[in-house]
Amino acid sequence: MASLSASIKKKFEKLPTLSDRCCIYRVPENLYKINQNAYRPWVVSIGPFYHGDKRLFAMEEHKLRYLRSFLGRTKTYSMEDYIKTIKENGKVIRQSYAENINFTDDEFAEMVLTDSAFIIELLLRSYDSGKIEGNDRIFYKPRMIVEVIRDMKIEENQLPYFILKMLYNLAIQPNELYGxxxxxxxxxxxNVDYSSESELEIKHFVDLLRKFYLPSSPRHWTPEGLKLEFCASATELRDAGVKFVAKESKSLLDIEFNNGILAIPPLKLEDITESLFRNLIVYEQCHYYFDSYIIDYIAFLDFLINTPKDVEILVRNGIIENWLGNNEEASNLFSSLFKEIRLAGSNFYYSGICQDLKKYSNRRCNQWIALLKHNYLNHPWATISIIYAFILLILTIIQAVTGIISNIQTCPRGS
Known part of the structure; x- marks a missing residue:
């Protein structure tokens, strides 16, 4: 019994220290099974989770070429200086990951340096595209840069922002070219706009993108919370008199409902949209579970979109730009995105809008007007026919009233 006790205590000693710096997570298995491809890098590994993946081996040579270019950007610091900086911060970098990283210090430093230099060099070449060499295999190959950018938005494929910034500041002195x-x-x-005053809050690139998409007005926290309100579909809301309008806004999440008008910022659906949303969702599920704006946004769209007909309404009103091929694919996308998602259940960001939509839809007069427009006023000739019928009805009433008055006037008194 004593030996068993000692064995368990040794396991305690080997446990890694938990840190509040943790921000890079593995995708939960229940989400990963829905669409594995959306959570995995296609061409380049960044960080330890996919390091050594044979599928991504072709990019390792390009990483070394970028590392060599990065090292040549300054004579002030050598490769040894960068390695020293990484090793001094090695513990903090490791604490950013949700699982123990079984690399030696040298292996870990080499991986961080190579991947960091690749990212920084990539950013700088993109920033000053006029100086990109014609034989660059990333910027001058079809689709390659698109797929690299897509891979840099994968939650499992991240390096902590602070080490990228630290190495950048060593290599690049601020000037007019690089800001x-x-x-x-x-x-x-x-292609995002973010306040430099809040740069310290950025944890990695997925975190940066989430912050960029946050709505202009934060949620209003209440002690009792906000009840999760479900919303009717776009078709049902249209039939109840709700009008859909595309709204210009810096944030996709700035949705409003006023006086029967549901204003939603335009959303472009393309091949990489699913991967972006899925990774933002994973990050919120793991890191911002009780403050999940992206998940609430996807939930609201899932309420609106149940069928291709719902997508058609949003497309027709300029709210969705569908590059996926057809409306059925777009409808299936939102149904799939919301599978296995765990809503916090309180302080749902769009609760107020859902409540207002429900109240508006339940008004009989709005339903009647919408029904009239949908069934009888959806064609110019139908509209003219109704107006003509209405005029005939008025004239008939006037004629009848005139006849009654005339009869009364001609009727003998006392009869």
Whole structure:
């Protein structure tokens, strides 16, 4: 019994220290099984989770070429200086990952340096595209840069932002070409706008993208929480009189409902959209479970979209730009995205909008007007016919009233 006790205590000693720096997670198995391809890099591994993957081996040579170019950008710091910086921060970098990284210090430093230099060099070449060499195998090969950018948005394929910024600041002195900060180069690469004052809060690139998509108005926390309200489909809402309008906004999540008008920022659906949303969802499920804006947004769209007909309504009103081929694929996408997702169940961001939509839809007069428009006023000739019939009805009433008055006037008194 004593030996068993000692054995268990030794296991305690080997347990890695848990850190609040953890921000790079493995995809939960229940989500991974739905669409494995959406969570895996296609061409390049970044960080330890996919390091050594045979599928991605072809990019390792390009990484070394980029590392060599990166090292040549400054004579102030040598490769040894970068390795020293990485090793000094090795423990903190490892703590960013949700599982223990079984690399030696040298192996880990080499991987971090190679991947960091690849990312920084990629960002700089994109920032100053005029200086890209004609034989660059990433920027001058069809689809390659698109797939690399896609892989840099994978949750399992991340390096901590702070080490990228640290190495960048050693190699690149601020100047007119590259802006004042690393964040300028990053934001231009991902085509996002982000406040440099909040740069310290960025954990990695997926975190940056999530922050970019956050709505302009934060959720209003209440002690009792906000009940999760379900919303009717786009077809049902249209039939109840709701009008859909595309709204110009910096954030996809800035949805509004006022006076019967549901205003939604336009969303472009293309091949890489599913991967982006899935990885943002995974990150929120693991890191922002009780503050999940992206998940709430996907839930709201899932409420709206049940059939291809719902997609058609949103496409017709400029809210969805569908590059997936047909409306059925778009409908299936949202049904699939929301599978196995765990909603916190309280403080749902769109609860207020869902409640207002339900109240508006339940008003009889709105339903009647919508039914009239949908069934009888959806064609110019139908509209003209109704107007003509209405005029005839008025004239008939006037004629009848005039006849009654005339009869009363001609009727003998006292009879």
């Amino acid at each position: 004042d900060q690393f964040i300028d180069v990053v934001c231009k690469f991902f």
